[in-house]
Amino acid sequence: MFETEELKRYSRQLILRELGMEGQQKLKKARVLMVGAGGLGCPVLQYLVAAGAGAVGIADDDMVDISNLHRQILYTVHDTGINKSLAAKEKLGLLNPWGEIKSFPERLTEHNIHDIIRQYDVVIDGSDNFPTRYLVNDACVALNKPLVFGSVFRFEGQVSVFNYQGGPDYRDLYPEAPDPGEVPNCAETGVIGVLPGMVGTFMANEAIKVICGMGEVLSGKLLTIDALDCGVRVFKFAKTKREELPSKQEEPVCSIAASQEIDAVQLAIWLGSSEDEVTLVDVRESYEFEEYNIGGINIPLYELAARYESIPESKKLVFCCQTGQRSKMAVKMLKPLLNAELYNLKGGIYA
Known part of the structure; x- marks a missing residue:
């Protein structure tokens, strides 16, 4: 051969x-x-x-x-x-x-x-x-x-x-x-x-x-x-249950509930309200956080598994990154581990 x-x-x-x-x-x-x-x-x-x-x-x-x-x-x-x-x-x-x-x-x-x-x-x-x-x-x-x-x-x-x-x-x-x-x-x-x-x-x-x-x-x-x-x-990460894809694959299928994602306007309202207990968690790398951030605590995505217990379990936890993709992973990763409402900042700090 x-x-x-x-x-x-x-x-x-x-x-x-x-x-x-x-x-x-x-x-x-x-x-x-x-x-x-x-x-x-x-x-x-x-x-x-x-x-x-x-x-x-x-x-x-x-x-x-x-x-x-x-x-x-x-x-x-x-x-x-x-x-x-x-x-x-x-x-x-x-x-x-x-x-x-x-x-x-x-x-x-x-x-x-x-x-x-x-x-x-x-x-x-x-x-x-x-x-x-x-x-x-x-x-x-x-x-x-x-x-x-x-x-x-x-x-x-x-x-x-x-x-x-x-x-x-x-x-x-x-x-x-x-x-x-x-x-x-x-x-x-x-x-x-x-x-x-x-x-x-x-x-x-x-x-x-x-x-x-x-x-x-x-x-x-x-x-x-x-x-x-x-x-x-x-x-x-594990396989998730979801609906079958459309035959022409025109629309992406989302298995994250809409309630787990907020936009920048909603975050500003929550942070400005004395009635809402909100903690912002930035999951970018430390050098990114130091270059520019919108506040909150910084725990890089790759360290979340080891440091999630240090996150204060306030009523609402909002995760953010540069574009919203890494923070989306963070929400999915930590949802089974934290007794709190977890949200992803759609569009990230760019928004």
Whole structure:
């Protein structure tokens, strides 16, 4: 099944007892779709193709821009203006000639996503926008495909595996999409160039584990990376009961009750009232809190599990962060642990 040169190429991983020839054969037979060939897609694709993934699809309608090159190191200045999926296919073909690489230089929509995803065994999402993340997740759930997920923001990265052997999916962690423009992207807030490489290698590793059936997969777990303090933490989350998704997946399904989310106006009313006992908890990192805050106490999200008992159980606890996404996780995490009314500040301090 393998040519002599292939065996030489993979010799260092073939001698791994956990992988071996059986695992290498699984890699060669695997069909993997990479959604997004940007900061995360570049390291994922490089390591998967180098490892011997047999058939790799690359879906990305974006063009290489010079502002990408500090983190998307698969490309060079000569690739600017070229579609990323096409440029990546050319480079990866030179990296490993024994694989099949297919480009999808188009935007994924509800009209084409099922036809593309059903061709593959494993899907990896390295997209940079929420509509695509929810679209990919819902399609993977509908087609019963495992989904390796990663994201980056400033100095923070996240990795998880969704819909794996009946495990939780993206909506169990983030039930609803934020409003358009509510969460800034890398172009607005920046990202340290090495972070996508760090997160992408974790994603590639999870994909290999899923394909080869080895190790403990990050299903029902969210791994977070903080590039500033070298903190790597893992949080557990469970599958939740919810209504079936609409057939066209037009509206996100929300499993967080509306009463658990308030806007900035309501918070101001509560804080200005002597009748309401309110504690504001900012779950951003300490350096973010020091740069700018709207008051309250600061307990970073990654420290909540260890420090939740120090939170005063006032009548109302309002959690906030930059955009409302981390604080939404905090509410879900602490609801079973605290005897208080827990609320998320919609839109975060940006609101």
